[in-house]
Amino acid sequence: MHGVARAARVPAAEARVRARAQRGVALVLVMWASILLAVVAASFIFDRRTEAMVVANSLSIARAREAADAGVQRAIFEAYRGDSGPDVWKRDGSVHDWSFDGIPVRIGMRDESAKIDINVAPDALLRGLFLSAGLNDDQASSLLDAVLDWRDPDSLKRLHGAEEADYRAAGLDYGPANAPFQAIEELQLVLGMRPEVFHRIAPSITVYSRQPGVNVQSATRDVLLAIPGVTPELVDDFIARREDARANGQPVPPFPQAGGFASGNSLVLSVTSDARLEDGTVFSREAVALMRPVPRKPVTFVVWRESAPAPPQQVADANAGAPTPPAR
Numbered sequence: 001m002h003g004v005a006r007a008a009r010v011p012a013a014e015a016r017v018r019a020r021a022q023r024g025v026a027l028v029l030v031m032w033a034s035i036l037l038a039v040v041a042a043s044f045i046f047d048r049r050t051e052a053m054v055v056a057n058s059l060s061i062a063r064a065r066e067a068a069d070a071g072v073q074r075a076i077f078e079a080y081r082g083d084s085g086p087d088v089w090k091r092d093g094s095v096h097d098w099s100f101d102g103i104p105v106r107i108g109m110r111d112e113s114a115k116i117d118i119n120v121a122p123d124a125l126l127r128g129l130f131l132s133a134g135l136n137d138d139q140a141s142s143l144l145d146a147v148l149d150w151r152d153p154d155s156l157k158r159l160h161g162a163e164e165a166d167y168r169a170a171g172l173d174y175g176p177a178n179a180p181f182q183a184i185e186e187l188q189l190v191l192g193m194r195p196e197v198f199h200r201i202a203p204s205i206t207v208y209s210r211q212p213g214v215n216v217q218s219a220t221r222d223v224l225l226a227i228p229g230v231t232p233e234l235v236d237d238f239i240a241r242r243e244d245a246r247a248n249g250q251p252v253p254p255f256p257q258a259g260g261f262a263s264g265n266s267l268v269l270s271v272t273s274d275a276r277l278e279d280g281t282v283f284s285r286e287a288v289a290l291m292r293p294v295p296r297k298p299v300t301f302v303v304w305r306e307s308a309p310a311p312p313q314q315v316a317d318a319n320a321g322a323p324t325p326p327a328r
Contacts, residue, residue: 057281064275064283067103071273072287074098075109076299079269079291086249091269092218094246105275112268112288113215115206116223118187119151119180122212125261129226133200139192146192150176162191181207206268208288208302213263216255217242227261267291272307 078089089096091111098105116129123144130140145161155178157163164175170191181187184205188198204223214223216238224235238255245252255262273285288303 060277060279060281061283063101063103064277064281065285067100067105067275068273068283068285070100071098071105071107071275072271072285072289074100074105075107075269075271075273076289076291079109079289080298090218090246091265092246093220100275103275103277105273107274108272110218110270111215111265112206112209112270113211113263113266114218114220114223115204115209115270116214116226117207117209117211118147118184118205119207120210120212122261123148124228125213125226128228129201129204130197132222132225133197135197143190143192143197146190147187150178150190151180153178167191183207206270208268208290209266210268211263211266213258213261215265216258216262217252224255224258227258229259230257268302 075089079091081088089107089109091109093108093110093114095106095108098107116125118126121129126147127140127144130143131137135143142160145158149158149161149163155163157166162176167175172191174189176190177186184202184207187193187205188195201222204220204226214227216224221235221239224230224238225232234257238253238257241253267290269289269291271285271287271289273287274282275284276282284307286303286305286307287301290300290302292298292300
């Protein structure tokens, strides 16, 4: 009897062991399933959060873009105002603070005649521009001839210029356009134009004003320094008198040293508009508008692009005509 009882207890003990083992396996499976579900849930939450951030950023960029674009339209409106009151925005590069739908916008407008038109500027003015950018006499003369060979309609090479054969000899697969520059960036293709020189002069040049001279009433210091015969002391003195006159609501004084290189306003307006949201989103619009007294189409935008916002100090320096460090 005792043997039978022990034999009966052995299977029962084994059954209990197997049951405990099965419960342990089930517990491990439940734990792994819980971990897997937690990973899936975390991944889902992360994806939804990322999508929400993308949507929010897109909305912020869209709001900033619309505000910046509205700033350009406000500048066009101001340019067409017929009165000359103290609140009228001038085309002199001044920065104006404005609000659109509660978004602060900083708007600068400057007549393109304040820049040097590389298509029609006289040789002496272009040479002065290259000298003011740091080139020596020989380098400035060579670059000037190369620029003139690029924009003239013939294939005759100037003394220090460059025509088709010179570009081929330099290993380039193109030659001069023998036509006016279509954009200032095209100037980088001219043989002898170094990147640092182009970046130095880029803010001072245009292809839109079609003025042989520059408007000294709104030109920057770098542009004024390109005028042959002027010195930094003369330019700084004129800029100081110009800013003092503006601050006191008086007419801008003349700059007789500019001589025949001075011009008036053009029909082309350059506008920069920076919008900044409270969350730090910034959008900057750069536009160049051709303005005509034609009711059906008074404005044609020849440039409409997003640009990096200028640092506040750089904006202030450009507006005041303060010296700017050379490009490095």
